[in-house]
Amino acid sequence: MTRSHHRKGLKRAAFAAGAALTVVAAVAGSAPGAGAAPASPAGTPKLKLVAASKAVTAERYEGNSGVYLDLGTYVTVDNAPLELKVTRKSYKDPIVAQQILRNGTKVTTKTLPAGLVKDFGGLPDFLEVSIKNAAGVEVQKSKSTFCLNNASGRLRPDAPATSHYPESCSTNPFTLGSVWGVEKGWAANTSAFDYDRPVDLAAGEYTVKVGVAKKYRDLFGIPDDRPTIALTVREVSDGEGGGAGEGGGAGLTSHGAAAGGHGASHDMAGMHGSAGMQGMQGMQGMQGMQGMQGMAGTGGGHHYGPRGADAPTPSALSHALEARGLAHHLGDGAGHTDGSRIAPALKSAAARPTGRAGVPANVPKPDLRSLPAWDIAVTDGEDGDVAGKDYLAFSANVWNAGPAPLVVDGFRKPGADLMDSYQYFYDAKGKQVGYAPAGTMEWDPRVGHEHWHFTDFASYRLLAADQKEIVKSGKEAFCLANTDAIDYTVKNANWHPYNTDLSTACGQQNSISVREVLDVGSGDTYTQYRPGQSFDITGLPNGTYYIQVIANPAHRLQETDTKNNVSLRKVVLGGTEGARTVSVPPVDLINAP
Numbered sequence: 001m002t003r004s005h006h007r008k009g010l011k012r013a014a015f016a017a018g019a020a021l022t023v024v025a026a027v028a029g030s031a032p033g034a035g036a037a038p039a040s041p042a043g044t045p046k047l048k049l050v051a052a053s054k055a056v057t058a059e060r061y062e063g064n065s066g067v068y069l070d071l072g073t074y075v076t077v078d079n080a081p082l083e084l085k086v087t088r089k090s091y092k093d094p095i096v097a098q099q100i101l102r103n104g105t106k107v108t109t110k111t112l113p114a115g116l117v118k119d120f121g122g123l124p125d126f127l128e129v130s131i132k133n134a135a136g137v138e139v140q141k142s143k144s145t146f147c148l149n150n151a152s153g154r155l156r157p158d159a160p161a162t163s164h165y166p167e168s169c170s171t172n173p174f175t176l177g178s179v180w181g182v183e184k185g186w187a188a189n190t191s192a193f194d195y196d197r198p199v200d201l202a203a204g205e206y207t208v209k210v211g212v213a214k215k216y217r218d219l220f221g222i223p224d225d226r227p228t229i230a231l232t233v234r235e236v237s238d239g240e241g242g243g244a245g246e247g248g249g250a251g252l253t254s255h256g257a258a259a260g261g262h263g264a265s266h267d268m269a270g271m272h273g274s275a276g277m278q279g280m281q282g283m284q285g286m287q288g289m290q291g292m293q294g295m296a297g298t299g300g301g302h303h304y305g306p307r308g309a310d311a312p313t314p315s316a317l318s319h320a321l322e323a324r325g326l327a328h329h330l331g332d333g334a335g336h337t338d339g340s341r342i343a344p345a346l347k348s349a350a351a352r353p354t355g356r357a358g359v360p361a362n363v364p365k366p367d368l369r370s371l372p373a374w375d376i377a378v379t380d381g382e383d384g385d386v387a388g389k390d391y392l393a394f395s396a397n398v399w400n401a402g403p404a405p406l407v408v409d410g411f412r413k414p415g416a417d418l419m420d421s422y423q424y425f426y427d428a429k430g431k432q433v434g435y436a437p438a439g440t441m442e443w444d445p446r447v448g449h450e451h452w453h454f455t456d457f458a459s460y461r462l463l464a465a466d467q468k469e470i471v472k473s474g475k476e477a478f479c480l481a482n483t484d485a486i487d488y489t490v491k492n493a494n495w496h497p498y499n500t501d502l503s504t505a506c507g508q509q510n511s512i513s514v515r516e517v518l519d520v521g522s523g524d525t526y527t528q529y530r531p532g533q534s535f536d537i538t539g540l541p542n543g544t545y546y547i548q549v550i551a552n553p554a555h556r557l558q559e560t561d562t563k564n565n566v567s568l569r570k571v572v573l574g575g576t577e578g579a580r581t582v583s584v585p586p587v588d589l590i591n592a593p
Contacts, residue, residue: 043103045184046079047220049212051227058201060235066198071229073127073210074187075146075222076155082148082220083165083181085109086117087489091174091588095119112219120175122147126216127190130209131201131231139206140199143213144192148180152188159185166495170485172397172525173592174371177489203235349513352411353422359434359558363425364404364492366518367560368551370458371397371486373569374592375527376547378580379534390580391534392571398458398551399486399523401564402493406518406557408454408480410441412511418442419514421454423557439556441514452514454480459553462535463546467568471545472535482522493521542574 052072060067075082083100097117099110118124126146132138147169154160165181182188190210211226359365375395380388400406404426410419419441425434439456460474482497497519518524526533535547551565559565575581584593 043080043101043106043108045077045082045182045220047082047222048076048078049190049210049222049225049227050074050076050187051210051229053229055230055232057232057234060201060203060233062235062237064198066200067233068193068195069199069208069231070189070191070193071129071208071210071231073190073227073229074152075148075182075190075212076187077182077184078155079184081165081181081184083179084112084148085177085179085489086120087177087487091590094589116215116219119171120169120178121145121171122150122169122180122192123216125213127192128211128213131199132207132209134205136207140201144190146188146190147192148182148188150189150191152182152186155185155187159183164495166485166488168485172371172484172486172523173374173590174397174587175484175486177487178485179488179495201231201233203233206231206233349409349424349515352420353409353424353435357422357434357436359425359436363427363433364402365425365558365560366404366406366520367401367564368398368406368518368557369401369564370549370551370567371399371523372567372587372590373547373549374584376569376571376582376584376593378537378573378575378582388578389536389538390577392462392537392547392573392582393534394460394547394569395525395527395533396458396460396547396549397484397486397523397525398518398549399484400518400520401487401490402520403491403560405494405520406480408438408516408557410452410454410514410516412513419452421456425558436558437556439554441516452479452511452516454516456554456556457552459550460535461548461550462537463548463568465544465546467546467548471540472537474533474535480516480518480524482517482519483525484523485521486523488521490521494519495521497522537573537580538577540573543572545571545573547571 058067086097088095095117097112101108122145124145125143127144129142131140149166149168160183163183208229208231209226212222373394373396377393379391379393407424408421410421412419421438421441422435423438427433441452441454461470462472547569549567570585572583
């Protein structure tokens with residue numbers, strides 16, 4: 001995928017989120033209690049599929065292969081929250097999904113049928129969509145995944161003001177645990193976009209019927225409502241278009257709504273709500289839109305992909321768009337599972353720490369773990385690489401299993417090229433109780449980076465078949481960002497991390513100090529599309545090798561456990577110079593080459 005495609009995908013994604021926002025208000029007046037849904041026992045959520053608008057317009061741009069349809073359908077939740085806990089013990093074990101039923105202080109669980117949930121992207125084949133043309137002929141029929149953490153909003157004023165659930169469904173192939181949920185009195189958008197497969201519809205008039213698959217109706221007691229929506233596909237030329245906002249890509253609006261008017265900006269920061277729209281108070285942002293997770297800006301980011309741009313893993317995390325300035329990192333909070341020990345604010349300290357460095361023996365510390373590499377391919381290089389050579393590119397992630405966040409401050413001496421780094425430690429109340437020197441930070445001027453890198457976070461090596469000889473060494477400096485929700489079921493996981501992309505971390509060239517944070521439960525993915533994220537394999541013999549990812553390689557960071565810092569991924573190189581090939585065996589049940 002080219003970088004121009006990367007930017008186009010981001011703009012489309014940003015607009016799609018805005019379109020979703022414009023239709024929630026129509027739900028608010030009619031959804032609660034509407035239809036013939038069966039009464040729900042106390043503590044059991046009452047679900048219903050609704051369409052926010054009776055008619056929508058999609059714009060197909062000249063030269064595009066199709067349109068992306070946000071039909072404005074939502075699953076409303078009442079009586080009790082809809083909450084699922086999705087986990088796997090290891091990569092050798094299948095995924096297990098449990099429904100969490102909360103009735104006051106009483107909590108019970110119900111295990112969903114084995115094999116129903118196949119990954120961490122949501123409930124598969126949840127929504128059934130049938131599209132007929134003006135002649136009544138069915139031209140499209142599809143099923144799509146429903147991410148409960150998708151773009152959502154309140155249905156009425158007495159609903160919880162904010163959602164404490166994560167704002168996206170992780171599709172990192174090595175995710176271990178997720179929490180999905182919709183608050184009581186809220187509705188979640190059911191749209192899911194695959195930016196590699198737009199819907200191929202010619203300009204014209206269509207009728208769309210949407211329903212929930214029977215297996216989910218039976219499982220959750222959802223009535224068999226099938227909203228019908230009038231769809232107009234309008235073809236527009238370059239430079240034209242009403243609803244695409246900045247995107248210039250295929251978009252969709254609800255009739256009577258201004259599609260571009262709700263913050264379809266590059267980073268969409270601060271979209272905590274759409275003021276003045278009924279039913280929208282407490283809107284947590286759009287990061288949860290499947291295909292968009294982890295996407296909070298076009299400039300300098302490093303974890304996009306099928307979620308709407310140029311990286312391998314759709315969604316992150318938490319990949320989440322938290323309202324900037326409202327993510328309080330002190331003690332207990334709506335985004336914390338059990339009173340997590342969170343560092344106060346993301347701003348770096350005003351000055352270097354004073355007094356003797358030291359850390360109390362019992363202070364909570366992070367636990368950095370590396371995931372196996374994935375999205376592995378032979379390329380001819382990216383920015384900064386040498387043309388005409390063969391490169392083995394890959395994506396890699398180091399995550400924090402907690403129970404404390406990793407907090408590192410960098411301080412720059414006037415005129416110096418490096419910052420001095422310090423790791424900070426906090427007690428259960430968020431009070432700083434210690435610090436320790438932790439290496440340095442350096443400015444990376446390369447296109448695609450252009451921020452301060454912490455030099456002692458991780459390193460990459462290409463090992464020979466004996467897993468001992470180092471054939472190549474790679475990148476060893478990183479800007480920390482919470483791009484992926486790797487396991488939101490661990491103790492103290494922060495479901496609403498602040499710095500989910502590079503617009504919220506890593507500073508500018510003229511920064512005097514920088515704070516970089518990796519929250520509990522989240523990981524930082526660098527994709528194969530970033531400069532330096534590869535090994536030069538020109539002239540390397542064919543055969544078996546291993547990509548080694550090492551967290552905290554110099555042990556300058558203090559952790560709860562350093563025995564889980566190394567991961568290996570087997571690769572087999574073949575082909576000839578200029579036409580090299582690579583095959584990647586699965587990791588137990590995970591087939592993510």
